Amino acid sequence: MSNHPAIARAVAFCESLNFRIPILMAPMASACPASLAIAVANAGGLGGCGAVLMQPDAIRAWASDVRAGSNGGFQLNLWIPDPTPKRDMATEDAVRRFLRNWGPEVAREAGDTKLPDFAAQCESMLEAGPAVISSIMGLYPDHFVKQMKASGIKWFATATTVSEAKTAEDAGADVIIAQGMEAGGHRGAFDATKAEACLVGLFSLLPAVADAVKVPVVAAGGIGDGRGVAAALLLGASAVQIGTAFLRCPEAKVPSAWADAIGRTLPEETMITRWFSGRPGRSIVTAYVRASSDPSAPAPAPYPVQRGLTQAMRDTAIKANDIERIQAWAGQSARMSKSEPAGDVVRRLWDEAQALLR
């Protein structure tokens, strides 16, 4: 074991939370089956569950499956709800017309998306009793923060700017997850309207956040090999959170067209789009993403209306294994991802990072 101070900091962080390797599987809504979390936890990392679309029963079932197959090290995660969006039927009709080129006819009612009840989801996370509960796109309400603390659960708050990180620390976050703009999937910006205007790369964000807060920092965004892990630890992180690099693992069970495309996507071949859900997220530049970002395309509807409107297209795309229409989230380091068991990814990245930090 290296005695480099950055490695020592990471190891101490892991020990304080009862896991061994400072690699967290990102909680990835709709792409975080228990099988992936089990493989990551059994290799010494921390599993993760993006539960935003899951009903309370499904959250409890996920946690008990992971407990049954591993030492039970995992984080549960929710998006903090946005205010109810203002509906605009003219915008929605234009989106529905655009979507005719990409999937089945979309009914007007498809925009009436109902998300699971946030308070009930919070309650089920507390019942599941994970080591960590994380947030993205805002902060948990005070009363829930108090309940987490009373249950001995650590709150990891995602931040995309220094000011969000400081606000989260002031609100009681035990750890900040600094999400650089390289990250695959949705942006964690507290205010979605400002997300595209406040894109900060991890190389700038991470040391600035580490300097600004007293709590430990976890780095996320574009970390795809041991060099990324080592750099993040050097820049002040106590651990890393990785999403895209786990999506090619067999345990992730994502459609093969998406997993294969991740393996060939260059950094400049991803972009941030609102066209899948209405909230900005980083995807591979597919035919659908390219067409919807053309100036001739209509404006997307807000979250979660757009998610409802695109549901049929996304479902059809998955059935057809059609990368051009799949919601193909990926970070800028996608191409580093290897098709290998998740446990091997965890061990390889950690070995590589330690070899670099001797």
Ligand SMILES: Cc1cc2nc3c(=O)[nH]c(=O)nc-3n(C[C@H](O)[C@H](O)[C@H](O)COP(=O)(O)O)c2cc1C
């Ligand atoms: C498919 C996918 C789904 C994601 N879903 C969530 C989510 O539900 N909650 C969350 O906090 N982060 C989510 N993220 C973002 C990750 O937490 C993390 O910031 C990101 O994966 C890091 O960048 P990387 O993909 O380059 O490793 C998601 C990322 C991906 C790729």
